[in-house]
Amino acid sequence: MTVLSLKSLTDAELAARVARDIPDGAYVNLGIGKPTHVSAHVPEGREVIYHSENGILGVGPTPPAGEEDVELIDASKRYVTPAPGAAYFEHADSFAMMRGGHIDIAVLGAYQVAETGDLANWATLDDKFPPAVGGAMDLVVGVPTILVMMRHVNRDGSPKLLKRCTYPLTGLGVVRRVYTDLAVLDVTPQGFRLVELTPGNSLDAVRAVTGADILT
Amino acid sequence: MDKSVADLAEAVAPITDGASVMIGGFGSSGIPFGLIDALLEQGATGLTVISNNAGAGETGIAKLLKEGRVARVICSYPRSPGSIWFEKRYEAGEIALEVVPQGTLAERIRAAGAGLGGFLTPTAYGTLLAEGKETRVIDGKGYVLEAPLHADFALLRAERGDPWGNLSFHATARNFNPVMAMASRHAVAEVRELSRAPLDPERVVTPGIFVQSVVEYGVRP
Numbered sequence: 001m002t003v004l005s006l007k008s009l010t011d012a013e014l015a016a017r018v019a020r021d022i023p024d025g026a027y028v029n030l031g032i033g034k035p036t037h038v039s040a041h042v043p044e045g046r047e048v049i050y051h052s053e054n055g056i057l058g059v060g061p062t063p064p065a066g067e068e069d070v071e072l073i074d075a076s077k078r079y080v081t082p083a084p085g086a087a088y089f090e091h092a093d094s095f096a097m098m099r100g101g102h103i104d105i106a107v108l109g110a111y112q113v114a115e116t117g118d119l120a121n122w123a124t125l126d127d128k129f130p131p132a133v134g135g136a137m138d139l140v141v142g143v144p145t146i147l148v149m150m151r152h153v154n155r156d157g158s159p160k161l162l163k164r165c166t167y168p169l170t171g172l173g174v175v176r177r178v179y180t181d182l183a184v185l186d187v188t189p190q191g192f193r194l195v196e197l198t199p200g201n202s203l204d205a206v207r208a209v210t211g212a213d214i215l216t
Numbered sequence: 217m218d219k220s221v222a223d224l225a226e227a228v229a230p231i232t233d234g235a236s237v238m239i240g241g242f243g244s245s246g247i248p249f250g251l252i253d254a255l256l257e258q259g260a261t262g263l264t265v266i267s268n269n270a271g272a273g274e275t276g277i278a279k280l281l282k283e284g285r286v287a288r289v290i291c292s293y294p295r296s297p298g299s300i301w302f303e304k305r306y307e308a309g310e311i312a313l314e315v316v317p318q319g320t321l322a323e324r325i326r327a328a329g330a331g332l333g334g335f336l337t338p339t340a341y342g343t344l345l346a347e348g349k350e351t352r353v354i355d356g357k358g359y360v361l362e363a364p365l366h367a368d369f370a371l372l373r374a375e376r377g378d379p380w381g382n383l384s385f386h387a388t389a390r391n392f393n394p395v396m397a398m399a400s401r402h403a404v405a406e407v408r409e410l411s412r413a414p415l416d417p418e419r420v421v422t423p424g425i426f427v428q429s430v431v432e433y434g435v436r437p
Binding site for chain 1: 388391421
């Protein structure tokens with residue numbers, strides 16, 4: 001259907017697009033899943049300090065094979081190393097960094113984003129599927145810049161960008177910008193506003209797979 | 217003072233049926249696997265487990281769930297790759313689940329340990345997880361009143377300990393262990409190395425006053 005005719009970024013291209021907007025010197029929390037790939041694409045010459053809520057500030061690269069430490073992981077449970085200047089801490093301190101406004105940017109995945117900036121990324125409507133909130137609700141209330149990266153539509157073609165979320169909310173009016181495989185959109189008081197289209201896509205084609213208006 | 221005990225079995229002996237038990241750890245890191253195995257052997261059942269995750273694979277909390285020892289789980293992220301035993305028990309309606317945002321979980325535990333009656337957090341304001349809870353608007357921002365979370369026992373994992381109960385940690389194995397030590401009536405720490413000499417006071421992360429017993433378990437998972 002319509003989606004097939006659209007030009008879609010790969011996950012790596014999407015991560016690279018988000019990474020372009022992460023400034024030098026930022027303290028950043030990357031959500032589990034796709035957002036973890038952003039760090040690999042931050043342009044050379046920028047120092048970004050990554051916070052992982054399980055108790056490390058200054059998450060460094062994956063260790064070489066054979067040098068993994070099972071007690072040195074990130075929130076995605078991947079083996080990591082400490083970057084220069086890293087610190088370890090306990091959970092209450094870690095969430096003070098998040099809730100207390102000390103982290104500059106968080107990049108999160110989402111099930112749905114509303115034109116009001118409402119975010120749904122922790123529970124579906126399926127009772128059999130146990131909800132798992134983790135640190136998402138703490139991040140969205142405390143981090144001033146919440147960026148979402150996700151596919152523009154669900155596998156069945158239904159929109160993830162909506163006037164109002166239908167899934168339980170993670171936070172209200174918290175999303176600043178949404179990066180999808182099809183477009184980049186800002187959340188404004190008037191609704192979604194186009195920042196850019198993935199080259200090759202027309203605005204009308206992207207509008208057709210979006211469940212809310214897109215302002216230009 | 218000597219809070220060290222000879223073995224894991226002695227360390228978990230006081231845990232009774234129906235007890236609430238905080239268990240440190242996040243993912244595979246900082247989990248007291250030795251104490252959990254000893255608790256399984258000891259046989260206590262009908263437990264309330266308070267932990268960030270609800271176990272994965274066939275070890276740790278997953279094993280407690282598999283063996284039917286858990287009546288209730290309070291956690292932030294029960295669903296992880298391999299959390300099959302949690303999912304089985306949950307789908308069968310055999311366990312009660314309370315999902316708490318991770319920072320609220322840590323702070324409720326800390327509040328209990330610090331003698332506070334609760335706290336106001338912006339986390340979850342306006343969401344399903346705040347339903348039925350008291351709220352307050354301060355300077356235009358909404359907050360949810362959260363209660364302290366106590367437990368009868370805490371099972372902790374630390375890198376080093378001394379006979380006074382002082383603990384230091386390794387890398388990201390610290391996570392929930394320090395706050396859980398504070399919030400439980402009886403905290404048991406499994407340490408990779410039990411030093412007979414006192415730890416350097418500058419290196420102590422969890423002061424011994426929060427810890428009731430220490431047992432050496434040299435295995436790093």
